[in-house]
Amino acid sequence: MEPLPPLDLRELLTFDPHGGLIHFAGQRVLLWDPVAMGLLRKELIETLGVTAARGLLTRLGFAHGWRTAETMKNAIPWTDEAHWRRSGGRLHTLQGQVVLEPVERREEDGPAPFAEALWRDSYEAEQHLLHLGTAEEPVCWSLTGFASGYLSYCNGKPIYCIETRCVGKGDPVCQIMGKPEEAWRPECREALRFYETQCMEGALAQVTHALKEAERELRARRQTLARVSGVKEDPAGMVARTEAMKRVLDLSRRAARVDSTVLITGESGVGKERIARLIHEESGRAHKAFIAVNCAAVTESLLESELFGHVRGAFTGATHDRPGLFEAAHGGTLLLDEVGEVPPAMQARLLRVLQEREVRRVGENVSRKVDVRLVAATNRQLPAEVAAGRFRQDLYYRLRVIELKVPPLRERRDDVLPLARLLLAEATERLGRRVMGLSPEAAEQLLRYEWPGNVRELGNAIERAVALCEGSRVEKDDLPEEVRAAPPSLLPGEQPRTLEAMEREYVLAVLARNGGNRARTAEQLDIGIATLYRKLKQYGEPPEPPPPGAGGLSSGSGRSAAPRR
CATH class of the missing domain: 3.30.1380.20 (Trafficking protein particle complex subunit 3)
Known part of the structure; x- marks a missing residue:
């Protein structure tokens, strides 16, 4: 050319x-x-x-x-x-x-x-x-x-x-x-x-249309929430029937009215980021940015640049000036998730930002004023981390001006089924399935399980069930194996059961959790294996001869040969 x-x-x-x-x-x-x-x-x-x-x-x-x-x-x-x-x-x-x-x-x-x-x-x-x-x-x-x-x-x-x-x-x-x-x-x-x-x-016109669409989606979400859970509508899409969770939401809305730093604690998966978003959306900063960063997902060498920014030439690969997340969240809210994972050297810089309300980019000597509402979240026990010397005490007290403790799902039994129904409605819409609800057996099994992964685990279990469901409702067999194997609660439900029925259900549930291993089941129930075989025969389970020498004694336990029951 x-x-x-x-x-x-x-x-x-x-x-x-x-x-x-x-x-x-x-x-x-x-x-x-x-x-x-x-x-x-x-x-x-x-x-x-x-x-x-x-x-x-x-x-x-x-x-x-x-x-x-x-x-x-x-x-x-x-x-x-x-x-x-x-x-x-x-x-x-x-x-x-x-x-x-x-x-x-x-x-x-x-x-x-x-x-x-x-x-x-x-x-x-x-x-x-x-x-x-x-x-x-x-x-x-x-x-x-x-x-x-x-x-x-x-x-x-x-x-x-x-x-x-x-x-x-x-x-x-x-x-x-x-x-x-x-x-x-x-x-x-x-x-x-x-x-x-x-x-x-x-x-x-586009902005007007977008606002109308957002309002329409919000109304639809509220209607879905009311229809599937029967609880009072909540603008944040939160479900709270238990008093403990209602108190958390109430404190969150009260904290949103001021600009004080908030520390949200609780186990992984309880919804700490949802609480942080609620605080932002209920605050006077709702029209500005909400930015969340997982401090555990960023290496120590990059976290400083991520939070505070850097100037061109500050380190290898810094080809241009870059503002940090504090500057990007100016006027809005910054969530530091997993703040307990922040390295000690970064804790000192973070404390200075909170005190001075200004940041200094990596490689720069000029400080820049920032106006940011800081919310921190962690699943660690920060007082124990402070006692062990892994977390600065002054930073801990600076973060927990207001502390919100989100209870785990196992302590919110009344929230399990409303949450499950809300998550089911969202999953059916997302996956394009026509699943209308939960069978009584599936609902009961959800209540039995302890949910160590909290709301996140519940959401995954419901999505799996919706994806695998062959009928118009989720059955017990559609749930994950660990949920299906959860033993029943010993507390009576709405319909009291006889002791014999409760014992039968509990023994069979423990047997199922052990994959049919009868010796392990007998040991966990603290009964002789012959006793277990006798009970299983009463329950109509397929007969299976006990191992030689069972004779009503505990198998291989080294305990007294006297019958346990």
Whole structure:
């Protein structure tokens, strides 16, 4: 391909050194601070949402690219119009928005697309990371819009560019690909809607629609909750029939009214993050971000950068400035889950942030003020950790200004079935199954089990049952093996049972839990094995001869040979 003639910024840019109008290729231009553009992006996202903000910035970039192509066509006496069509990337670089590099393709890569380029030092990715942190999708919206506008004007038909890689979502470089509209695969068409005029003109309409949809989903969730559990509607979707859980929710809502630090304790799976979200949603910070980080899932070397951010060059791989989660949660709520796993060195820095309300990025000497509501959660016994010297006492007291202790599910028996029915309704909708409820036997078995994994384990058990259920309701056999094998409670239920019936049920349940091993069952029940065989015969179990020498004595226990019962 013939190389492009050089474009010199000194020939395109004219201005009075003493100030005044600035012209680029004969058209008036303005100098904008990229940080101001980053702040504008942040405000657009927080006010209108990501979809509407992306549409606005994409269309803005498209208009900029279109106008630049239109201006450049007559600003330079091109000897070949093909050079003008291919100069968009060079102009992009001259305007200081991005540094363009060609893509080196190999034969095995297949035919080259209509347009392709690598972008380095994208101002848009830089500003998104600075103000909003790492994204899940590409973020160079106005830059891809510019490229699309320029190419569309030059070629007389719509040419749309999409980012295939982006620094803003953690890739090492930004990369774009441009094709005519008809050449994009159907699965890529979703990204093209941001170029449509209504993405800009209908931004407020989209926000209104999104709010209405959120309200509709909230009403539907409340109706589902009321229908399947029969409990009082709760905006957070929480189920609480037991007094202990009702008290936790009441304290959570009272704590939400103030900005004090909250420590949520309880076993794994009890719903500590749900309580933290309730506090955020009931607080005056509900319109800002709620960010949760699992301190146990991040290595010690990365946790400092994750929480406080870093500057470019602070360590190997730090190619750009990056704000931490404290800055990302500014104005909102930050949940430090599993805070008991924070290393001692980090505990000191965390205490300073709580006291000073400011953070200092790794590799930087400047402190930045942050306004964050901190909620911490742990399944550890922090007083014991303090006594053992593994957790700072001053940090512990700073975190537990308000402490909420979430009880385990085994202490919330009245919540088990309402929770199970709510989880069942959610699982049937998610899996597309028509399962209407629980059989009496399945419901009773759920009440028998101790639920060491708490609500998380209950949710997994219900989802498994819904997935495997063959009828219109969950049966006992659809439940996990450990739940099916749970022995009955010795406390009478709504329908009192005879002692003989309770004994029979309990003996058979222990036998089932031991996989039919009668010797182990007799030992656990503290009865002779011959006694166990006699009882099983009474219960109608298949006869099986006792081992030699059983004779009514305990088998191999070394205890007294006298009968136990």
